[in-house]
Amino acid sequence: MRVTLKDIANELNLSVNTVSRGLRNMDDISLPTRMLIQETAQLLGYQRNLAASSLRTKRSYSIGIIITDYSNPVMSEIIDGAEAVGRKHGYTMMIGASNENAAIEEEIVGRMLEQGVDGLILVPTLLNPDLLHKLDQSQKPYVLAARKYPDCLCNFVYCDDLVGARLVADAFYAKGHQSFLYVAASHSSAVSRDRLQGFSSRLSLFGISHDNIHTLETDATREGAFQKMRSWIQAKQQDHVLPVTAIFAFSDYVACGVYAALKEFGYQIPKDISVIGFDNNEFSTIIEPPLTSVDNHFFEIGQRSAQRMLDILDLPENERMRSPQGIITMPELVWRNSVADLSGSE
Amino acid sequence: MRVTLKDIANELNLSVNTVSRGLRNMDDISLPTRMLIQETAQLLGYQRNLAASSLRTKRSYSIGIIITDYSNPVMSEIIDGAEAVGRKHGYTMMIGASNENAAIEEEIVGRMLEQGVDGLILVPTLLNPDLLHKLDQSQKPYVLAARKYPDCLCNFVYCDDLVGARLVADAFYAKGHQSFLYVAASHSSAVSRDRLQGFSSRLSLFGISHDNIHTLETDATREGAFQKMRSWIQAKQQDHVLPVTAIFAFSDYVACGVYAALKEFGYQIPKDISVIGFDNNEFSTIIEPPLTSVDNHFFEIGQRSAQRMLDILDLPENERMRSPQGIITMPELVWRNSVADLSGSE
DNA sequence: CTGAAAGCGCTTACAG
DNA sequence: CTGAAAGCGCTTACAG
Numbered sequence: 214m215r216v217t218l219k220d221i222a223n224e225l226n227l228s229v230n231t232v233s234r235g236l237r238n239m240d241d242i243s244l245p246t247r248m249l250i251q252e253t254a255q256l257l258g259y260q261r262n263l264a265a266s267s268l269r270t271k272r273s274y275s276i277g278i279i280i281t282d283y284s285n286p287v288m289s290e291i292i293d294g295a296e297a298v299g300r301k302h303g304y305t306m307m308i309g310a311s312n313e314n315a316a317i318e319e320e321i322v323g324r325m326l327e328q329g330v331d332g333l334i335l336v337p338t339l340l341n342p343d344l345l346h347k348l349d350q351s352q353k354p355y356v357l358a359a360r361k362y363p364d365c366l367c368n369f370v371y372c373d374d375l376v377g378a379r380l381v382a383d384a385f386y387a388k389g390h391q392s393f394l395y396v397a398a399s400h401s402s403a404v405s406r407d408r409l410q411g412f413s414s415r416l417s418l419f420g421i422s423h424d425n426i427h428t429l430e431t432d433a434t435r436e437g438a439f440q441k442m443r444s445w446i447q448a449k450q451q452d453h454v455l456p457v458t459a460i461f462a463f464s465d466y467v468a469c470g471v472y473a474a475l476k477e478f479g480y481q482i483p484k485d486i487s488v489i490g491f492d493n494n495e496f497s498t499i500i501e502p503p504l505t506s507v508d509n510h511f512f513e514i515g516q517r518s519a520q521r522m523l524d525i526l527d528l529p530e531n532e533r534m535r536s537p538q539g540i541i542t543m544p545e546l547v548w549r550n551s552v553a554d555l556s557g558s559e
Numbered sequence: 560m561r562v563t564l565k566d567i568a569n570e571l572n573l574s575v576n577t578v579s580r581g582l583r584n585m586d587d588i589s590l591p592t593r594m595l596i597q598e599t600a601q602l603l604g605y606q607r608n609l610a611a612s613s614l615r616t617k618r619s620y621s622i623g624i625i626i627t628d629y630s631n632p633v634m635s636e637i638i639d640g641a642e643a644v645g646r647k648h649g650y651t652m653m654i655g656a657s658n659e660n661a662a663i664e665e666e667i668v669g670r671m672l673e674q675g676v677d678g679l680i681l682v683p684t685l686l687n688p689d690l691l692h693k694l695d696q697s698q699k700p701y702v703l704a705a706r707k708y709p710d711c712l713c714n715f716v717y718c719d720d721l722v723g724a725r726l727v728a729d730a731f732y733a734k735g736h737q738s739f740l741y742v743a744a745s746h747s748s749a750v751s752r753d754r755l756q757g758f759s760s761r762l763s764l765f766g767i768s769h770d771n772i773h774t775l776e777t778d779a780t781r782e783g784a785f786q787k788m789r790s791w792i793q794a795k796q797q798d799h800v801l802p803v804t805a806i807f808a809f810s811d812y813v814a815c816g817v818y819a820a821l822k823e824f825g826y827q828i829p830k831d832i833s834v835i836g837f838d839n840n841e842f843s844t845i846i847e848p849p850l851t852s853v854d855n856h857f858f859e860i861g862q863r864s865a866q867r868m869l870d871i872l873d874l875p876e877n878e879r880m881r882s883p884q885g886i887i888t889m890p891e892l893v894w895r896n897s898v899a900d901l902s903g904s905e
Numbered sequence: 906c907t908g909a910a911a912g913c914g915c916t917t918a919c920a921g
Numbered sequence: 922c923t924g925a926a927a928g929c930g931c932t933t934a935c936a937g
Contacts, residue, residue, distance in 0.1 A: 215698070217930060228908045233932060243906060258696065264610040264619065264675045265930035268913040273610065275653070275674060283639040284841070289629035296656060305670045307621070308654040310642060324651045328621060329610045350604065352561070469845060495630070496842040499815060563914055574924045579916060589922055611914035614929040 216257045224253055267329060276522055277307040277325035279318065279335040286494055287511050288336065291358055294515025295334055302523055315341035326351055331526055334358055334518045354525040354533050358518040359511065361403045368525070370518045370540040372509035374404055377544035378411030380507055381461050381489050384546055386416065389556030390459040390487060392425045396442065396471055398433035398463045405463055408491065412461055427456070433463055438470025446478050455486055458555060465490040465497050468504055483553035493547050503549035513542055562603045570599055613675060622868055623653040623671035625664065625681040632840055633857050634682065637704055640861025641680055648869055661687035672697055677872055680864045682706055700871040700879050704864040705857065707749045714871070716864045716886040718855035720750055723890035724757030726853055727807050727835045730892055732762065735902030736805040736833060738771045742788065742817055744779035744809045751809055754837065758807055773802070779809055784816030792824050801832060804901060811836040811843050814850055829899035839893050849895035859888055
């Protein structure tokens, strides 16, 4: 059997109480007994039973993190970041993936609450508007990571998509591009809309009208983007010339599909057409040509989500629900070789 | 405050005992009261406190899974598979990454044991021979996934590397290749040694001697493989001709480095040199040319690890430590376009 | 500085 | 079929 406080107490002829306090190094226990207790615990291989202590303290030192799916490396970065800061502060992470399924997401949330997590970090599916309501009822703090619920009054951490899109606009403009295609995710995605918004409003600053910005809606997968892009090329090309010189892809996955479609029609990147992606996935350095992409620092998003969580948990219980806080992180453009210079200036 | 059994009991003028049994649908409670209890629980938004119940039952319905790092997509597949079967059976997963650091690994194991996980699935670092001993002492069941501790008497699940390597040998041989380079991981890696072993013993069956199998040790990273491969090419090429026609890369990451080095020296794949990788990472379909690779079905490894765990947990406690079981999964070769046909037969 | 007692929210024999 | 009591392993006031 596992050794308990009682075992140590018996061993030392002390009370369970004293052992408990001694182990937690409280200074109302004399230093010598504290040492003695801690040494004996070590010797007997004592391991605290957190389930028991959490019953009393209402703290489990576990945090749940719910992502959408494991196949996207972006999620791994978020988990990695969150776990790193969580562990440093003595927390263990529970994990679950919704696979973009609202029912599963809700099930996982329920399970984690049963398990008694102190709080929840989630990359929400956005398909389940009731979820936030339920979370509010649960009284457990939660922070939304990497995705936006429109008008939500809650803790969240995400990358500034407007700035990211502006970075793309600036990059293309600096290289002399004047006509664009934005290969979007679903138009119902707030993130996708924001990126288009940031992109086109920046370009209009430069005197480039909306007419010069084509858009193409996709399901944000590589295969989906590939199919849509093929059709688009077929419909729009004339004498093997595209009506745009630059493509802004919603994500690197989308960019991959775009690459494949362009290559199929014999277009060379960046010679014939330039491409910039978003997310700065690892494979962006591997594909040919290496893809210029916006890094939204998902590791940092994970870290800050966890940090925000810890900050909340440090608050007295009755203050935790007050003043949710939004944290917006700054993206960064990573230059590679998928953009041609049309400006003739260098 | 969260609603407890007591609240439901008060509401219905029943004892906590009855409510507890009613909620668990035990048939020594009359059907009508059972229904009543369950409806009331639903109504009040009751959520079981697993920490409390586990204190009594010694079951937490959580399983810890410890991987080496998040950056390798292979790990995500393992987690995905393990979580899928775990969740289906009512378990929640705790997660931690050792980053190949033995001290962190041990810390995480300790934390998870404190948290009271029912068992542990781990992709061990192999740097910490004491770990298994400690795990044995903990009395908690554990299963090792995807990596081999030599001579370990414990539950494990991994892919048959010998078979995988044979698949590669067969593939190259069928296409007429006769001289090879194996780009290995560290020679202290049992997995890497097994792959070489399977590869060369198969080839010797075909009458190809060990002299025709060069080897190159790397650290199994893309960059490391790239550097080592460059040096190798410089040392071995004569008049821009390599001494081998086919390269077996320890992993797809290694293959990426190999690709980069080959391209730098102007070698075309597969025209000048053929390459086969291992792991069948997603990016293998993206790189140019698409990489033929051995899929070791990590998702399945995750699933079976969890399944094995559940099977153990179904055993009475005193039988759990008996008869550890090894499960070896079957790899599969996925053909793409990185192997030239030298046989002239088709 | 240390101990006796109560209680966290459950479940498990045991009565009736 | 339902209830009273004890206990899982801790922590928290409260005494002394």
